[in-house]
Amino acid sequence: EVQLVESGGGLVQPGGSLRLSCAASGFTFGTYWMTWVRQAPGKGLEWVANINQDGSEKYYVDSVKGRFTISRDNAKNSLYLQMNSLRAEDTAVYYCASDIGVNGYMDVWGKGTTVTVSS
């Protein structure tokens, strides 16, 4: 069964750091682009970052550039999001997703992990 499982969310103070993980199973992880998408409480979806198969290409939404880093470890079938200098506006459910069945579009999603930035 194709599965993505996020972890690492929690409560962190403004200015703090957190590292999210996404464990992949049921497919050949190293052959797909991976994506992080977030959703603030009661708000819509926001694309955060993408990484290509070997990690040589990375793209970010402007609001996280210089603070967040997407990475992957294909040997461990894992995707990461290192989040530094966290702000209240980073509070959201963070989803990892991939285009496993439909090339270029996010057709497989995890259930999400919640990040709360508050003092």
Added chain:
Amino acid sequence: EIVLTQSPVTLSLSPGERATLSCRASQSVSSYLAWYQQKPGQAPRLLIYDASNGAPGIPARFSGSGSGTDFTLTISSLEPEDFAVYYCQQRRNWPWTFGQGTKVGIK
């Protein structure tokens, strides 16, 4: 950045009725547009990709049309499980962007 504007924000319909949702892009996205459905507490679900192709396993009552800057998602006859929020998303340019969503509620 390509801005996607969805309309209406809220749609109130009864089961069995036809739903028509709109997504307008601030510049051409060609056909690189998707539609997602999201229910409370759940991850989004891909419905339509490349503007008009149904994702695997999606019922035929969901259809998409359009290209360039104007797109439509149509649900031909609403089922009880279709009441949800719908988002469009473009992948023509970085950054990828989503519309603000249309909530389809029960009338």
